[in-house]
Each structure stands twice: as C-alpha cells, then as structure tokens.
Amino acid sequence: MADVNRGNRPLSPHLQVYRLPLAAITSILTRITGHALVAGILLLVWWLVAAVTSDAAFACADWVLRSWIGFIVMTGAAWALWYHLLAGIRHLFYDAGLGLEIETAQKSSMAILIGSGVLVLLSLILFFAF
Secondary structure, eight states, X not given: OOOTTGGGSOOOXXXXXXXXXXXXXXXXXXXXXXXHHHHHXXXXXXXXXXXXXXXXXXXXXXXXXXXXXXXXHHHHHHHHHHHHHHHHHHHHHHHTTOSOSHHHHHXXXXXXXXXXXXXXXXXXXHHHHO
C-alpha cells in the first residue's frame, strides 16, 4: 500500500541549515585535492611529452605552462600536493586512534589548512628565488 503520510514526515537537515564540522570539510577537501593533483600531473606530463616530441609542440606546451592560467593551475596543484600530504599524515594518526576527539580534530584541520598555505608560499619563494 502507498505511504499516504509521505509529505508529513520531517526532512533531514539540509546544508543551508546544518553546518558541516571543519574536520568533515577537510575530509571532503582531501578527496577534491586528490582529483586536482591529476590535473597538475596531466599538465606536467603533456609538457614533458611535448619536450621530446618536437620544438613546436614544446613551444605550445611551454607557453601554456608559463601563462597566467598555467601558473594558477600549477600553484593550485602545489597547494593540493602539500594539503594532500598533510591530510594523509593526519589520517595515519586517525588510523592509530589518535586525534579523534572533536577539539583535536578541529585543531588538526586548521593546522592542515594553515600548514599547506605556508608550505606552498615557501615553495613559491624557493622556486622564484633560484
């Protein structure tokens, strides 16, 4: 028989009402950065393959990589790499049963966000200094 009271049941809290904890956001961001790393790797592989293919192919790939959009993509890939590394280290602690308390998880989430930002800035400084 059909459920007659289907419209009278309460709805689950939606994202407009429920605020995700920072640890959940960083967990989702870890998955997103994993996929973003693929974009950076594909761009680098294209550049390397073009380097061994021909001068014209390399000139095209090098122009894209050195353009402002290439800089943004590669800087984003560098941030994704640092973020993914730090989140992976935190996950090792989670697997060992450490840092699972709410307050500790929130502090480690902030540490990952700040740490990845600092590390990518340090990487850019070192890249442009040498």
